[in-house]
Amino acid sequence: MSIAEMARAASGTTRGGAAERAAGARPAIRWLLLAVGLTAALAMPWVMYPPIAFDIACFALLAVSVDLLLGYTGLLSFGHAAFWGTAAYTATLVSLQTGAPFPLAVLAGMVAAAVLSVPIGYLAVKRTGIYFAMVTLAFAQMIFFLANQWRSVTGGENGLVGPARELFNMDLSDPFFFYYAGLPFILLGLLAAWRVVRSPFGRVLVAIRDNPSRARALGYPVHQYKLGVFVISASLAGLAGGLFAISHGFASLQEVYWTTSGKAVMIVVLGGMGTLWGSVIGAYLVVQLEYFLSDAGFEEIGIVTGSIFVLVVLLFRRGIWGTARHTLEKLQRRRE
Amino acid sequence: MRSVAGRSAAVLAAAALVLTGCGQGGPGGGGGKISGDKVVLGVINDQSGVYADLSGKNSVEAVNMAIADFKKKHPDSAIKDIEVVSADHQNKPDLANSKAAELYDRQQADIILDVPTSSAALAVANVAKQKKKLHINVGAATTELSGKSCNKYTFHYAYDTYMLAYGTGTTLTQEGAKNWYIVYPDYAFGQDMNKSFTAAVEAGGGNVIKSDPTPFPNDNFSTFLLKAPKLNPKPDVIGTMQAGGDLVNLVKQYNEFKLADKGVGLAVGLMFITDIHSLGVEAFEGVTFTDAWYWNFDDKNRKWADRFQAKTDTRPSFAHAGNYSAALQYLEAVERAGTDESDAVVKELEGYEFDDVFARNGKIRAEDHRMVHDAYLAKVKEKSEVSEEWDYEEIVSTIPADKAFAPVGDTQCQMG
Numbered sequence: 001m002s003i004a005e006m007a008r009a010a011s012g013t014t015r016g017g018a019a020e021r022a023a024g025a026r027p028a029i030r031w032l033l034l035a036v037g038l039t040a041a042l043a044m045p046w047v048m049y050p051p052i053a054f055d056i057a058c059f060a061l062l063a064v065s066v067d068l069l070l071g072y073t074g075l076l077s078f079g080h081a082a083f084w085g086t087a088a089y090t091a092t093l094v095s096l097q098t099g100a101p102f103p104l105a106v107l108a109g110m111v112a113a114a115v116l117s118v119p120i121g122y123l124a125v126k127r128t129g130i131y132f133a134m135v136t137l138a139f140a141q142m143i144f145f146l147a148n149q150w151r152s153v154t155g156g157e158n159g160l161v162g163p164a165r166e167l168f169n170m171d172l173s174d175p176f177f178f179y180y181a182g183l184p185f186i187l188l189g190l191l192a193a194w195r196v197v198r199s200p201f202g203r204v205l206v207a208i209r210d211n212p213s214r215a216r217a218l219g220y221p222v223h224q225y226k227l228g229v230f231v232i233s234a235s236l237a238g239l240a241g242g243l244f245a246i247s248h249g250f251a252s253l254q255e256v257y258w259t260t261s262g263k264a265v266m267i268v269v270l271g272g273m274g275t276l277w278g279s280v281i282g283a284y285l286v287v288q289l290e291y292f293l294s295d296a297g298f299e300e301i302g303i304v305t306g307s308i309f310v311l312v313v314l315l316f317r318r319g320i321w322g323t324a325r326h327t328l329e330k331l332q333r334r335r336e
Numbered sequence: 337m338r339s340v341a342g343r344s345a346a347v348l349a350a351a352a353l354v355l356t357g358c359g360q361g362g363p364g365g366g367g368g369k370i371s372g373d374k375v376v377l378g379v380i381n382d383q384s385g386v387y388a389d390l391s392g393k394n395s396v397e398a399v400n401m402a403i404a405d406f407k408k409k410h411p412d413s414a415i416k417d418i419e420v421v422s423a424d425h426q427n428k429p430d431l432a433n434s435k436a437a438e439l440y441d442r443q444q445a446d447i448i449l450d451v452p453t454s455s456a457a458l459a460v461a462n463v464a465k466q467k468k469k470l471h472i473n474v475g476a477a478t479t480e481l482s483g484k485s486c487n488k489y490t491f492h493y494a495y496d497t498y499m500l501a502y503g504t505g506t507t508l509t510q511e512g513a514k515n516w517y518i519v520y521p522d523y524a525f526g527q528d529m530n531k532s533f534t535a536a537v538e539a540g541g542g543n544v545i546k547s548d549p550t551p552f553p554n555d556n557f558s559t560f561l562l563k564a565p566k567l568n569p570k571p572d573v574i575g576t577m578q579a580g581g582d583l584v585n586l587v588k589q590y591n592e593f594k595l596a597d598k599g600v601g602l603a604v605g606l607m608f609i610t611d612i613h614s615l616g617v618e619a620f621e622g623v624t625f626t627d628a629w630y631w632n633f634d635d636k637n638r639k640w641a642d643r644f645q646a647k648t649d650t651r652p653s654f655a656h657a658g659n660y661s662a663a664l665q666y667l668e669a670v671e672r673a674g675t676d677e678s679d680a681v682v683k684e685l686e687g688y689e690f691d692d693v694f695a696r697n698g699k700i701r702a703e704d705h706r707m708v709h710d711a712y713l714a715k716v717k718e719k720s721e722v723s724e725e726w727d728y729e730e731i732v733s734t735i736p737a738d739k740a741f742a743p744v745g746d747t748q749c750q751m752g
Contacts, residue, residue, distance in 0.1 A: 049434070049438050049441075051438070052434060148524075149522075157455055157523045157525060158455050158485075161462045161485065173466060244430075248430055248459070249459075249462055249463075249466070250433065250459050250462060252429040252455045252459070253455065254428050254429055254430055254455070290431070291431070293424075294424045294425065294435060295435075301384050301424070301426060302384075
């Protein structure tokens, strides 16, 4: 099964977008879900350790940005660590050098990620499938080695430590408060992704995913569209990465390492490709699991996360959100 | 769990304390002030990855031994209750950073110990600075901890890249190995080691003919090894800064090419006894390296190692002993200060001189918080000389504490 076919199956947008129609018929449910989601987002730091709550938010946005490509355009990016990490380093550097308030630093990181994504995207979108994944991975590894070697700027393996967390003279070093300061930016990012998906632009992306030849025949410049969504996706990943670095108070090589890209893809597949909100749930599970395992006393953490991943892929091919939606639809159809 | 209720309770409690303090009229005295009525020691290290053997869970065990010894020595101490909490950072600085913050905030840890991997160590040091809680680093090698990134609440124990380089580089050069060829993994640790080693060799009157970076991680070192005997002048020693799996590969290939027979020796920048154990002593026969501590050095060490083995079924590495000593010296400092309040304990630790199972001529420098002690130049025994399991090292010479570590002025530390 190709990536595009898998994404199509998971997102349930075949058969003329039955899911969209079903959901559209019940706006009440949609509002309810939104309210539940927002409440959960606001309540998180009360029920768990605030920095972890913010990690979840950041990885959710990163995964959503990957899902824009994977789920909605059928492009598997295995190099989003490059954008996440570039933004993390840029935001940290800007904050350290200029002492700018954190939203400015994060914005600078986001811009850096967007700028970087133009040449990478330009070259990568000429390929599809596994070749696209390999090209993005190759560029991400280039960024990794650059960050590793350029010690005077990035600190090499030691990383960069200590950007301030201040806003208008308010001390946000308490992670509980920083969560609420950073959350609006994450929500804005999620809103942007949602808006992209629901826009005519997003519909064209889905058309390209499902049948690129037909999209081209209809007169859509496929490469430009792909490049467009690639830059948007990279910017969102950058937004998430910048916030992540500021929240942790440092940027390290881990941020640009391929495992970060892998983690993002894993979150998307767990949550459900082409569902956006599935990625949020996936992020919650993966980050919590990693955190939980770190003092649970298991020695083989990789085996645990790996098995869970294999199980989900074997049993719920649509991911968690995709499976839930599919089951609901089935029930509804039976009732009709 | 953090909640506003919890916070206001804390504020109320603080207010109540102030009020009762005033009520009694005058300062309540400094003695017996232990926060939460217990001292909590946190250990963050790698319990599932490449460093799990050389430190990992057994370091937590070593800290428990320190607590037992402390309680035995001070049966009527003001510290009634001592607890250990630990976490696996999986060598990820992000995780080390959040775990450290969580241990300080939510588990009321007074100190965090160990933390191997330089990036993770620097991240934790930064958290310690922000939270004004102690961090004694044992597992990481970077000199930055007591250099550019030093801070009031962070101490660096056991070893660092300077110690490793000085011990092996200078000593071997003075013993006649004038020409060196250095291979190092191309990341921060390797680059630092290359720099320190070159300086150490030159200080000993030797000469580094060539130093080559290798990819990291790397399986095939034949390019570098085969080049060595052909260099002009021919190097007396190859200095390798590889660690872990890379070191194992390099040593295997060094033996396969029989470079020792061609008159090219091998010196290792960083090696733990657990490396020798896992690859077998044959592979490392005759290799020289600097060790911070060896379990079979004397009776004192041996007795402690026996106790350690009874608990863990393995002999201790220097990291295990270092964690034991760090925990013990911290508790002693709390005892002397009569409180676990960070600033008071820091004051007790600064400039403190001591001897224990781990440290001979140990001293915690006040200027940069570098803990210095005697280091050892060690040689791996021939297989025929090994008389029992783990009996791998022969201590060639002792490097005195005041020589083993970088002089105070050189460390670029500005304690803020």
